[in-house]
Amino acid sequence: MGARLIDGLALSRQSRQDIATRAAALTASGTRPGLAVILVGEDPxxxxxxxxxxxxxxELGLHSVFDKCPETLSQADLLARIDALNRDPSIHGILVQMPLPRHIDPHTVIAAISPDKDVDGYSVQSAGDLVCGLPGFRPCTPYGCMKLIESTGQPIAGKHAVVIGRSNTVGKPMALLLLQANATVTVCHSGTPDLGVHTRQADIVVVATGRRNTLTGDRVRPGAIVIDVGINRDDDGKLCGDVDFASVQQVAGWITPVPGGVGPMTITMLLENTLQSAQRHAAR
Ligand SMILES: Nc1nc(=O)c2c([nH]1)NC[C@@H]1CN(c3ccc(C(=O)N[C@@H](CCC(=O)O)C(=O)O)cc3)C=[N+]21
Structure with a gap:
């Protein structure tokens, strides 16, 4: 038997077609969605x-600005660049690629981005919107994971979901999105003594630890939906996730591959957030 593959590339292709259509309509009415991406340093x-x-x-016909800065850029200079983009009417989304060099404080940088251009969903404003169930930018990776889970056609409400990892960018918002969809949610992390006790009860498992082989087949409930957020390299230098694909694939009902799962959907939801931001801007 074996799990069915959740194809993140195919779902991305479909979703991006829909985003392109809506972006073209908005552009025709006078607002071309625009995204600015800032990269500091040379991390490959x-x-x-x-x-x-x-x-x-x-590819989708969005306006984009790519600002590539040297590793030595000062925090003050980065904040000045963000401020200019905050005031640029052709830009509806600003993304500062993480991680940043050590001399720059990420919280200060995120707080400098205008909350109505926070398409990463990283700001305190966006986090608060999510906690309170208000409309706002949802962080792209967990937002994409929700779309991948929904694409199985299985209901989320009433299911037991286990999230492994508690980062501000993935684990915490993932748990909140699942909660909003009426799942019963357990959050596990590096301090959880026995992961299997929890994951063996789970209808849905989202793994976001950044460690290879975090989840193995003996810790998965037969038929479960398994979403792998990790991006690691194995001993041969090949891309792999946080899930031991070979063993989990034999037990799970559905599984996302790495590459071709969560990664492409993360970028798709960034485009979706940028479009939504431009739509809100045009409505004002
Ligand atoms: N401000 C900010 N926003 C982010 O959204 C953000 C970030 N910083 N820092 C790093 C993480 C990571 N991330 C990925 C997005 C797409 C793929 C992706 O497309 N992966 C391909 C493979 C790409 C490859 O070949 O390496 C796949 O999984 O199929 C991976 C990782 C966004 N992040």
């Missing part, structure tokens, strides 16, 4: 992701 993985984001904008 970050360079790949940022390039993918800018390319996705171009």
């Amino acid at each position: 993985a970050s360079a790949v992701y940022v390039r993918n984001k800018v390319r996705a904008c171009e």
Whole structure:
């Protein structure tokens, strides 16, 4: 048997077609959605992701600005660049790629982005909107995970969901989105003594620890939906997730691959948030 694959590339392709159609309509009515991406430094993985984001904008007909800054950029200079983009009417979304060099404080940088251009959903305002169930920007990775889970056609309400990881960017917002969809939610983390006790009860497992082989088949309930947020390299240098795909795939009902699962949907939801921001801007 084996799990059915949740194809993040196929779902991305469908969703991006829909975003492109809505973006074209908004552009025709006078507002072309625009995204600014700031990269500080030379981290090779970050360079790949940022390039993918800018390319996705171009493919969908969105306006994009790519600001590539040297590793030595001062925090004051970064804040000045953000301030200019905050006031630029052609820009509806601002993304500062993480991680930042050590001399720059990420919280200060996120707080400098105008809350109505926070398409990453990283600001305290966006986090508060999510906690309170108000409309606002949802963080792209957990937002994409929700779309991947929904694409199975299985109901979320009433299900037991286990989130492994508690980061501000993935674990915490993921738990809140699942809660909003009426799942019963357990959050596990590095201080959880026995992960399997929880994951064996789960109808849905989202793994976001950044560690290979966090979840193995013996800790999965037969038929469960497994979403793998991780991006790691195995001993051969090949891209792999946080899930031991070979063993989990034999037990689970559905599973996302790495690559081709959560990654492409993260970028798709960034485009969706940018479009929504431009729509809100046009309505004002
Ligand atoms: N301000 C900010 N916003 C982010 O959204 C953000 C960030 N910083 N910092 C880093 C993480 C990571 N992230 C990814 C997005 C797409 C893929 C992606 O497309 N992955 C492809 C593979 C790409 C490859 O070949 O390496 C896939 O999974 O199929 C991966 C990772 C966004 N992040």
